[in-house]
Amino acid sequence: MTIEGKHIIIDGFECDSLHLNNIAFLENLCKKAALDAGMEILYSYFHQFQPQGVTGVLVLSTSHLSIHTWPEERYASLDFYTCGDSDLTAPVNLLLKELSAQKAMVYSIDRGVTQPQLIYCNEITTTDNSKGENKNVSTD
Amino acid sequence: MTIEGKHIIIDGFECDSLHLNNIAFLENLCKKAALDAGMEILYSYFHQFQPQGVTGVLVLSTSHLSIHTWPEERYASLDFYTCGDSDLTAPVNLLLKELSAQKAMVYSIDRGVTQPQLIYCNEITTTDNSKGENKNVSTD
Numbered sequence: 001m002t003i004e005g006k007h008i009i010i011d012g013f014e015c016d017s018l019h020l021n022n023i024a025f026l027e028n029l030c031k032k033a034a035l036d037a038g039m040e041i042l043y044s045y046f047h048q049f050q051p052q053g054v055t056g057v058l059v060l061s062t063s064h065l066s067i068h069t070w071p072e073e074r075y076a077s078l079d080f081y082t083c084g085d086s087d088l089t090a091p092v093n094l095l096l097k098e099l100s101a102q103k104a105m106v107y108s109i110d111r112g113v114t115q116p117q118l119i120y121c122n123e124i125t126t127t128d129n130s131k132g133e134n135k136n137v138s139t140d
Numbered sequence: 141m142t143i144e145g146k147h148i149i150i151d152g153f154e155c156d157s158l159h160l161n162n163i164a165f166l167e168n169l170c171k172k173a174a175l176d177a178g179m180e181i182l183y184s185y186f187h188q189f190q191p192q193g194v195t196g197v198l199v200l201s202t203s204h205l206s207i208h209t210w211p212e213e214r215y216a217s218l219d220f221y222t223c224g225d226s227d228l229t230a231p232v233n234l235l236l237k238e239l240s241a242q243k244a245m246v247y248s249i250d251r252g253v254t255q256p257q258l259i260y261c262n263e264i265t266t267t268d269n270s271k272g273e274n275k276n277v278s279t280d
Binding site for chain 2: 003005007009011013042043045047049055056057059061063064066068070073075077079081083103105107109111112113114115116117118119120121123
C-alpha cells in the first residue's frame with residue numbers, strides 16, 4: 001500500500017440540525033460514503049452526546065472517515081482520509097448534500113509527501129436553500 | 141463546546157520501523173499524548189495489519205487522534221484534532237520524539253472557521269539521529 005494519500009477536510013456550516021443529532025443517520029451516511037468510494041470498513045464507532053451532538057469514526061483499511069457535529073450551531077466537521085488515489089469527489093458531495101450544508105470550507109491535502117505544500121481552501125456555498133442543491137466540489 | 145478547534149496534521153518520515161509495527165506501543169503513546177493534553181478518551185480502536193502496519197484511532201470527547209503507519213517505509217501519518225484552544229505543541233512533540241521521526245511535515249488548521257484559510261507547512265528535520273532529538277515544533 002502506498003504511503004501517499006488524499007485527505008479531504010470539510011467544515012460544513014448551516015447544516016440540518018436534526019440530521020446532525022441523528023446518530024443512526026450519520027453512521028449510515030458515513031458508511032455509504034465510504035462504501036461508495038470503494039473503502040473497506042474495519043470498524044465503526046459513533047457516540048451520542050447529551051444534550052446534543054454526535055462524534056463518529058470509521059476506521060478504514062485505507063485510513064479513516066470521521067465526523068463531529070454541533071447541531072446547535074448547525075456545524076459539522078468531517079475528515080475523509082484514504083491512501084491510494086481514489087477520487088473522493090462524489091462521496092464528499094454526498095456528505096455535504098445529505099447534511100444540507102449551505103456553506104463549506106473544503107481543504108485537500110496530499111498525505112505522505114516529503115515536500116511542503118501550501119493548502120488552499122475551496123469555499124462552497126449554495127444559494128438554493130433546498131436540500132441537496134450544493135454546488136459540487138472537486139477534491140482534486 | 142465551541143465549534144472552533146485546532147487540527148494538527150503530521151506526516152512523519154524516517155521513523156523507527158519497529159515502533160511503527162508495535163500496536164501496544166502506539167496505542168500507549170497515543171493515549172499518553174491525549175491524556176497529557178487533558179483530553180477525555182471515549183474509545184480506542186487499534187488494528188494490526190499483516191504483514192505489517194498499524195492503524196488506530198482514539199475518539200475523544202473533543203474530537204480525535206489517529207495514526208496510520210507504514211513500517212516498511214518508516215512513515216507514520218497522524219492527526220490530532222481537538223475543539224477548544226488546547227495547546228498541542230507538547231503532545232505533538234512527544235509523538236514525533238517517541239516515533240523517532242527524523243523529518244516531518246506538520247500542518248495546523250483552525251477548524252470551525254467560516255473564512256477560508258491558507259495553510260502553510262511547518263517542515264521539521266533533525267540532524268541528530270539519536271532518538272528523541274527532533275527540533276521542537278510549535279503548533280500555534
